[in-house]
Amino acid sequence: MTTPATSATPATSATAAHHYAAPPELVAPGQRTWITRGANFVVAVSEVQAGTRLVRDAQADEYMVFLVDTGARIEAGRDSLQAGAETLTIVPPGASAVTATDDGQIVRVFSAQASDLLALAGNAAVYAQGAPEVAPLLPWPDPPAGFKLRHYVLDEHTQPDTNMRIFRCTNLMLNVMTPRLVARDVHKLSPHSHADFEQGSLAVKGQWVHHMRYPWGPDLSDWKPDEHVEMDSPSLLVVPPKVIHTSRNTNDGGAWLVDIFAPPRMDFSSKPGRVANEAEYPLPTTAA
Numbered sequence: 001m002t003t004p005a006t007s008a009t010p011a012t013s014a015t016a017a018h019h020y021a022a023p024p025e026l027v028a029p030g031q032r033t034w035i036t037r038g039a040n041f042v043v044a045v046s047e048v049q050a051g052t053r054l055v056r057d058a059q060a061d062e063y064m065v066f067l068v069d070t071g072a073r074i075e076a077g078r079d080s081l082q083a084g085a086e087t088l089t090i091v092p093p094g095a096s097a098v099t100a101t102d103d104g105q106i107v108r109v110f111s112a113q114a115s116d117l118l119a120l121a122g123n124a125a126v127y128a129q130g131a132p133e134v135a136p137l138l139p140w141p142d143p144p145a146g147f148k149l150r151h152y153v154l155d156e157h158t159q160p161d162t163n164m165r166i167f168r169c170t171n172l173m174l175n176v177m178t179p180r181l182v183a184r185d186v187h188k189l190s191p192h193s194h195a196d197f198e199q200g201s202l203a204v205k206g207q208w209v210h211h212m213r214y215p216w217g218p219d220l221s222d223w224k225p226d227e228h229v230e231m232d233s234p235s236l237l238v239v240p241p242k243v244i245h246t247s248r249n250t251n252d253g254g255a256w257l258v259d260i261f262a263p264p265r266m267d268f269s270s271k272p273g274r275v276a277n278e279a280e281y282p283l284p285t286t287a288a
Contacts, residue, residue: 010241012127014212014239016229017238022034030049031052037112038112040134043200043260044107044117046107048100048105050101050103051099053097054098054108056095056097059110060093061139061170062093064172065083065090065091066108066109067106070102070104070106074151080149086154090150092148093147109172111137134198134240134241140282143170154176163180166268167276172261179205183248193245195241198261199260200238201238206250212226214226
């Protein structure tokens, strides 16, 4: 029996945000910040000078801070810590600040509850009609030890059998992959798709080509051609659900990619040992 093609073309198109070539959405003393959103997340990539403070006065939920090549003092309420480059910190709800100790690049990832940043996103128009193909953002259970600063040195979570380093909180999941030191083998790519969630692929180092194939629905006029998007760093690609995609770095000498999801992925979380900080955040009670 022949099964008809029923997968509709995604309502939203992929976003390719070329931060390195586009003006920032936010310019303030000591910082230039590029802001790009998905349906459930928003990413702020900041080039900062030493001493610059990135402040959230009343953040509704947790967010993540990825320090690429600078250190920072991170404060939340009465709690604070000194973080070095190549670290990830989960920041609790409420007032917080990230103060750069050197010039460099700071990445902050928020959920869609950061409505002020959603409004500033360079691709806000993509979501003007919503994103009905994306499952809604439903927060996962609170951490039993309470909300607080949680800090991870990435090198301490590298595993010999995978390039993945996955961290989650109540609303977000980041896969801060190990850097690729040589160009990816074009005979060993990994095309795949996601049924009902987006993937944000943030390049912080290197040159990349993102390959995407959109599904065919019954209406030929909705079909889209394959895309092979060339991007330097920093840049962000937001891939809609159902779109087959894979990424490859074309340079030797170091290329670094971070995958972003909201809410956390259940398929990764349900595999013991796959998520580095799984002991700190329980699974939803509905998990199989």
